Amino acid sequence: MERLDHKLDCKDCGTIYLKIPKDVQSDTPIYCSTCGVLLGRWEELERDFNRQGGQDGVFKMNDGQIERLD
Structure with missing residues (x-):
């Protein structure tokens, strides 16, 4: 996966x-x-971020910008 999608x-x-x-x-x-x-409420956006690997070290969020970790 190169970038996040869906609600984000x-x-x-x-x-x-x-x-x-x-x-x-x-x-x-x-x-x-x-x-x-x-874009939506924080609860649903955070859930979508986590579902797409955000908490598994695949992506990072810095001041609202989401980037893929290499």
Whole structure:
């Protein structure tokens, strides 16, 4: 898998760059950092990230930007 998809991929601009507030809660709305479109609630986006290998060392999230680890 080269990049994450599904809920984390902005349907408007195609990037995977989330605007995550410091005080994020499970019901916090998360927006695309590139174009500002609502991507979903943190709980569902975090679940999707984990399901795609985010917690297994395959990807890392840094300031809302998700990158594949080499």
